[in-house]
Amino acid sequence: MLKLLFKSLSVFALFVGGAVSAAESPKVVIWKFDDVRAGEKARLLPGFKKVSAWAVKNKTVISMGVICDSLANPNTDDVAWIKKNAIENGGCVEFWLHAWDHKKIKKPDGTEGSEFNGPDLETQKKYFKDACDIFNKNTQLTFNTFGAPYNQSDENTATAMDICPNLTNWFFGPKDKKRRVLARSINMEVTTGKVSYDKFADAYKAKTPASPLVLQGHVGQWDDQSYKDFVKIADFLSKEGWIAKTPRQWAESLKK
Template sequence: MRRSSFDQMARSSWMRRFAQSLFLVLLSLLVSSHSVMAADKTNVLPNPGFEDGKSGWSIGEGDSDVLAESARTGKMGLRITNDRTKPRGSNATSASIPVTPGKPVTVSFWARTANTGAAVYVMYAGENGKGYVKDPAIKNGYPMLTLNKSGTEWKQYTKVVTPPDKARTLKLWVHTWSTAMIDADLDDFEITGLPADTKPILPNAYVAKPKPKPIDFDNIPKREKPLAIVIKLDDLKMHRKTQHPRWTRVVDYLNSKGVKGTMGMLANSLENPTPEYIQWVKKQHESGNWEIWFHGWDHATHVADDGKKYNEFNHRTFEEQKARLDKSQKLCYEHLGFHFTSFGPPGGVGNGSQDANTHRMMIEDPYMTAWIYPQPMDKIGKETMEKSNNKIIILDRVWSVGIEASVGRPHFERFVRGYLKYPDRDYFTLQGHPVMWDDYSFEQFTKIVEFLIDQGATFVLPSAYAQTLKEKHASAQ
């Protein structure tokens, strides 16, 4: 009895202990599976549906906004927008979320848009959201969810991303391209797969730059001095068997306005030209309203000995540069019956379009008289004019006065704002790339031309205008 009661006690206490530990095991299983589920499902992004307005995000650049009409659920949603006039696009950036390299994270959101031209990027950064960390396994370094056209239908986008080695945080960057024509709504963002106690790092709220005052078009001050304009249109070459239709459009337009213009030709387009192309170019040249100038042999960048990429007339020997010009002059004379008298070097990469050898090439070429400079005047440019005894006249650039706000994107208002800042300038060379101009861009260009006509500007050809300046210089001395 004692024994059995002892046994019973022993057994019952063993059973109790067994039951207790079983309970603990089950409990811990339950808790841990619960915490795994919590890690998977908890949306760690603050203000993911914009119900708290812009809080937890940086919103406002390029007119991004939180609007009621952009809501999918709840009361508010995100709107990003562009009318092709925003060089930096329209942007919104989320809080930075701490991550562990190699541990997958799921990003998802809903969007609707009638047009393409926007994406959500998953941007990796270091500690506290600082710096940028690229994923070497991804083409542009960051995972990207491109918005597809869905009209008024909301569409869900989901991507599982794996933070690379050096990533300590990730954030979402909602962005429209600078060239987009788009109004996109986004809502109900989720970042999951992280511990429920993940602590987001909030971004600074976006501070808008003060908007410029609207231009008072009725009261544009009259210029005291006459103004000369060189319309510098780049990249003429053969397209199929003749010139690109966008060249035809811009040339026909300027001809209809009685306005002089210029075309920068790639001389390798004269290697095997069709009669149609030659006839069209010749016709413009012979009208006296157009100057065809030398814009390089092939416009191609090259890799120099230092392993870096350079533009056609940068980091090449004098002999190489001269050879490119010489063969171009020869073909120009053969096919078009004249030699190039103006030069505007081609670009491509941002480390300069010309060097000291180009200056020597210009001074020594027997035909060249005008250099449509790709930049404001510099020391070597002044020296070149002096050294050549004004054989070479440089027509320099004013950065803020141009047809295009970014390459290929004419912008009427930007032009006028720049123009008003230089009331004393004698001339402007205005650069454009007609083949890049869609209907909208072309219309912006026509507004600029018509504004300049209203302003009483004289449209000039670079060689002829260089001659005028040369005479001015001579009489001043």
């Protein structure tokens, strides 16, 4: 009875604001869902609404990365959805900065790069500032977490990020004195947009991952089978004692 009561209180505290301490909940899973767009030309894909509904039903939390140039011509309904579902407004989603435009580029040496892997410092600073400003203008929300397109960054990225001091958490970044880095371990997608429960389970059993366990998904590309495998993974982790937090909730729990 006491164990059941403790677990219920822990889950409730997490949902309303991540109040469970790291000592009480050492096994944390962070759902990292990439590529939210909310513009007239690039609309919010149905997969994001589907996984958000799953999170609400299960009284848990998730995080979603925004590609911000879509907000240069915002879709009113999509922006309203972001605001309604933001954890700051009582929803279940922490929205984080994923990209300005998520485009690939050619570096001076001819190799392939991306907006935070190849451009000079001033260009990267502009990407950060423009993305943070346009997101705040449209949603009245502030990013606290960053995750680069293609998970690529270079020697300019950390310095460029200083222009947005609220960015204090970094998905899959290098060691950084100013920010908490959320490392990558095992995957639930075998290729971009394709989830495999069997492959995930094999990797998990081979070596139980450290906490926090960050699991990346491209929910806008999931078919029905990928969604079912995701739910199966989430159920498995719940039975294993993992509790979901957003990046911000996880970082705040470390301060307690």
